[in-house]
Amino acid sequence: MKWEVKVETKLKESILDPQGQAVSSGLEALGYKNVSDVHVGKYMELTVEDIDNKKEVQKQVDEMCQRLLANPVIEDYDFQIAEVEK
Amino acid sequence: MRFAVITFPGSNCDQDCKHVSEEVLGVETDMLWYENEVELDQYDCVILPGGFSYGDYLRSGAIARFSPIMNSVIEYSKNGGLVFGICNGFQILLEAGLLPGAMKANNNLKFVCKDIDLKIINDATPFTNKIQKGEKITLPVAHGEGNYYIDQAGLKKLKKNDQILLKYFDDDENPNGSINNIAGICNKKRNVFGLMPHPERAAEVILGSKTNDGYRIFESILNYLEKNKCTKRGEKIDS
Numbered sequence: 001m002k003w004e005v006k007v008e009t010k011l012k013e014s015i016l017d018p019q020g021q022a023v024s025s026g027l028e029a030l031g032y033k034n035v036s037d038v039h040v041g042k043y044m045e046l047t048v049e050d051i052d053n054k055k056e057v058q059k060q061v062d063e064m065c066q067r068l069l070a071n072p073v074i075e076d077y078d079f080q081i082a083e084v085e086k
Numbered sequence: 087m088r089f090a091v092i093t094f095p096g097s098n099c100d101q102d103c104k105h106v107s108e109e110v111l112g113v114e115t116d117m118l119w120y121e122n123e124v125e126l127d128q129y130d131c132v133i134l135p136g137g138f139s140y141g142d143y144l145r146s147g148a149i150a151r152f153s154p155i156m157n158s159v160i161e162y163s164k165n166g167g168l169v170f171g172i173c174n175g176f177q178i179l180l181e182a183g184l185l186p187g188a189m190k191a192n193n194n195l196k197f198v199c200k201d202i203d204l205k206i207i208n209d210a211t212p213f214t215n216k217i218q219k220g221e222k223i224t225l226p227v228a229h230g231e232g233n234y235y236i237d238q239a240g241l242k243k244l245k246k247n248d249q250i251l252l253k254y255f256d257d258d259e260n261p262n263g264s265i266n267n268i269a270g271i272c273n274k275k276r277n278v279f280g281l282m283p284h285p286e287r288a289a290e291v292i293l294g295s296k297t298n299d300g301y302r303i304f305e306s307i308l309n310y311l312e313k314n315k316c317t318k319r320g321e322k323i324d325s
Contacts, residue, residue, distance in 0.1 A: 009228050010248060011190070015190070015235060016190075016193075018191055018192070018194070018195055018263070019191060019195065022195055042144075047108075051324070061270070068144070068149075069144070070150070070190050071102070071145055071148070071181070073187065073188040073236075073237075074188040074190060074235055
């Protein structure tokens with residue numbers, strides 16, 4: 001089976017996000033005064049093959065996030081998995 | 087005595103490191119290629135140079151950390167070998183977990199490239215023994231992701247074990263927002279050292295640097311190794 005995976009990473013809530021702050025002040029400069037809590041993260045798409053069970057895909061993606069896609073010291077990650085229709 | 091400098095795809099300070107190590111310090115130095123797992127035990131110090139390994143894709147150092155040679159570096163450090171990471175080399179050591187903490191983008195989101203004043207916090211290490219504790223030294227920095235972060239528990243441990251070797255001189259000198267003005271740290275065993283400034287770019291006054299403060303870090307390594315010649319690697323790390 002083939003799975004489409006979408007991974008998002010961003011700095012943990014407790015960690016100051018300089019990019020988020022810069023974007024926030026940019027939005028404010030454009031006149032959007034009602035915007036706050038801007039966080040900039042990364043978005044990745046990948047395809048995983050040769051696994052038939054969604055739980056196994058979750059396990060592998062979680063492991064890949066821990067080892068490479070995110071840095072667990074400073075980042076949180078989240079992912080969605082969907083089976084690719086044939 | 088023999089040093090090694092590792093070249094990753096995107097390293098750009100590897101030849102400078104070799105030049106300082108070989109021509110200025112006078113130690114035979116081999117260049118090692120990232121793709122090869124090699125026996126590092128024949129080396130007295132392994133240097134991970136600055137640059138932009140793998141284009142800094144994903145995170146600085148994140149992909150280089152999985153280069154074949156890093157298995158050798160991890161093994162070598164476990165055996166007590168001296169590992170010295172400069173700038174991108176420091177980032178790789180953090181990603182590899184050989185040093186604690188992580189790097190974020192500089193607080194002002196700018197690439198900073200200038201001379202910075204630093205203060206030596208611990209001079210009783212293989213990397214800083216030729217500089218006095220509390221002394222002000224000047225080294226160039228050149229990075230976009232040098233904002234060192236570690237959580238409060240980790241910071242407490244760094245302080246307790248005296249692992250902070252140098253800091254930006256004060257809040258005004260801190261070019262990137264690093265927590266506690268930290269510029270360079272070592273591991274608990276004191277055989278792995280990483281710093282953001284570039285000592286290899288301040289090793290010879292004739293090349294235009296204001297001081298040769300960077301040379302004193304290389305000199306410290308040599309001094310430590312000469313004094314500990316008869317000591318089996320890993321048994322006595324504190325000088």
